[in-house]
Amino acid sequence: xxxIKELVCQNxxxxxxxxxxxxxxxxxxxILTNLFxxxxxxxxxxxxxxxxxxxxxxxxxxxxxxxxxxxxxxxFGWACVIIYTxxxxxxxxxxxxxxxxxxxxxxxxxxxxxxxxxxxxxxxFSMRHYYLPVLIPVVLLVWSLFVPLDVQVAIVAVDSPLExxxxxxxxxxxSQLMVAFLFCLCYTLLGLKRLFRYWRVMREQLGDxxxxxxxxLGCVLLLFLFSLCMPLLDPLFAESYWLDFxxxxxxxxxxxxxxxxxxVGNYVLCSCVEESSGDRQEIKxxxxxxxxxxxxxxxxxxxxxxPELKITDLTGELQTNRTYLSTFINRTYGMNFNTYINDCRxxxxxxxxxxxxxxxxxxxxxxxxxxxxCYHSYxxxxxxNITNF
Numbered sequence: 001x002x003x004i005k006e007l008v009c010q011n012x013x014x015x016x017x018x019x020x021x022x023x024x025x026x027x028x029x030x031i032l033t034n035l036f037x038x039x040x041x042x043x044x045x046x047x048x049x050x051x052x053x054x055x056x057x058x059x060x061x062x063x064x065x066x067x068x069x070x071x072x073x074x075x076f077g078w079a080c081v082i083i084y085t086x087x088x089x090x091x092x093x094x095x096x097x098x099x100x101x102x103x104x105x106x107x108x109x110x111x112x113x114x115x116x117x118x119x120x121x122x123x124x125f126s127m128r129h130y131y132l133p134v135l136i137p138v139v140l141l142v143w144s145l146f147v148p149l150d151v152q153v154a155i156v157a158v159d160s161p162l163e164x165x166x167x168x169x170x171x172x173x174x175s176q177l178m179v180a181f182l183f184c185l186c187y188t189l190l191g192l193k194r195l196f197r198y199w200r201v202m203r204e205q206l207g208d209x210x211x212x213x214x215x216x217l218g219c220v221l222l223l224f225l226f227s228l229c230m231p232l233l234d235p236l237f238a239e240s241y242w243l244d245f246x247x248x249x250x251x252x253x254x255x256x257x258x259x260x261x262x263x264v265g266n267y268v269l270c271s272c273v274e275e276s277s278g279d280r281q282e283i284k285x286x287x288x289x290x291x292x293x294x295x296x297x298x299x300x301x302x303x304x305x306x307p308e309l310k311i312t313d314l315t316g317e318l319q320t321n322r323t324y325l326s327t328f329i330n331r332t333y334g335m336n337f338n339t340y341i342n343d344c345r346x347x348x349x350x351x352x353x354x355x356x357x358x359x360x361x362x363x364x365x366x367x368x369x370x371x372x373x374c375y376h377s378y379x380x381x382x383x384x385n386i387t388n389f
Contacts, residue, residue, distance in 0.1 A: 033248050034081045040252050041075035044259040051263050054322070057315070060265075063115050067262060070108040071255070077101035088156040092149065095156075095173065100137035102180040107133050110187040112258075113221070116214060116267055117198035136179065143169060181228060188224040195221065213268065216261045223254050265324040289320050291332055304344040307373040311337045342381040345371040349378060 048068040055061045080098035084091040091098070107129050114125045144152060147169055155170050199212045212218075230247045261267065268289065297318065303309055312322050320328075329340050349370040352358045358366060367378035 033245055034078050034085070036245075036248050037078040037251050037255075038075050038082070040255050041071040041078070044071040044255055045075065047259055047263060057319070059115075063112065063262065066108060066112045066115065067258070070105060070112060071259075073101045073104045073108055074255070077105060084156065089149075089153050091156055092144075092152045095152075095176075096137040096141040096144070099140055099176045099179075100133060102176055103136065103183045104130075104133045106180070106183040106187040110191050113191040113194060113217065116217060117194045119198055119201040133183075140172060143172065184224060185228055188221055188228070191221050192218075216257055216266065220254050220257050223250055226250065227254075265320075265322070265327070268320065268324065289318055289325070289328060294318070294328070294332075298344060302344075302348075304341045304348070305369070305371040307368070307371055307377075309341060309371070339384075341371075342384075345378075346381055 045068055048064045048071065052061060052064050055064060077098060080091065080094050080101065083094060084098075110129070111125055114123075147166060151166060152173065155166070155173050195214060195218055198214065202213060227247055227250055230250075297314075298304070301317070303314060303317075306313070311325060315322055315325055318325065326337055329335065329337050333340055335343070349366060349372075352361075352366045352370060361369075363378075364375040367375045370378070372378040372381070
């Protein structure tokens with residue numbers, strides 16, 4: 001029995017190796033080229049999962065969930081492209097899901113863009129955007145139940161002898177690239193429109209900005225538009241199969257830019273804070289984090305008096321995330337969070353020493369009142385000479 005199993009396994013492996021050997025160079029390059037977006041998208045999915053627990057606010061978790069579904073749609077869509085090249089018969093079974101994933105990419109990414117560019121917490125993304133990406137593949141699936149499987153395989157292989165008989169089905173069956181192109185174009189333009197609106201509102205609120213927020217998102221959307229123009233350069237790509245890596249490289253760059261900026265928190269989300277007033281509920285917009293608002297919070301709340309203070313303790317009150325707050329302090333004050341907090345404690349200690357009512361209090365007690373855990377921590381911070389604010 002064991003010998004029979006070994007012979008069967010060897011036979012299967014031999015057939016598979018023969019099949020691989022018979023594959024043309026074009027097929028090999030096509031499979032390898034389309035494999036890169038799958039790996040990249042799955043990697044980004046994993047990163048969204050691993051960083052999900054670090055999200056402080058529900059808005060951040062919602063954003064990462066949306067990006068997870070976007071990257072998953074990308075991975076599944078490009079995996080179907082590989083299956084199309086490798087096994088047309090298997091692709092027929094997955095065609096409806098492939099159709100859905102390719103047009104769902106544009107909608108899910110626009111959903112992320114919508115969430116990033118909200119300037120009013122009363123704005124809500126309409127789920128009607130998902131109707132067509134679901135309805136079109138469902139229609140294809142139902143229609144395909146009435147068409148023989150061999151005919152569908154022949155359509156995929158582009159040698160159907162019954163194209164006249166199944167003319168409309170053939171056109172609908174093979175229309176996913178054109179439909180995906182139209183969806184990507186429309187939602188990319190909508191995304192750019194929202195981004196320009198976001199920049200205009202930020203300019204009105206913050207005045208002159210040295211650099212507009214979400215510049216990276218503008219670059220990604222422009223890369224989407226450039227990718228849509230790539231078919232116009234087909235004559236250049238026809239000379240070498242290896243030039244197909246250029247549009248794939250652009251896609252990998254887009255996925256990496258989005259994942260990196262979301263993980264490091266290079267964005268500010270508008271959150272919803274509801275206040276009840278009698279029978280009415282008013283929605284109060286959370287102001288953006290800036291130097292004036294930050295220093296007002298530090299001055300009035302004095303969170304540095306807590307010796308166990310962590311940067312995550314401030315994210316909830318300031319309605320931001322840990323990475324963005326850390327970057328803000330570094331850029332604004334030229335120091336990290338711990339250095340900034342110790343600077344505040346040193347100034348508090350200086351005020352205590354100048355207060356005559358504290359003349360009889362020991363240095364250790366004053367250091368603890370100022371937020372240092374002990375007198376030794378105070379001495380160490382003072383030696384670093386970080387008293388200039």
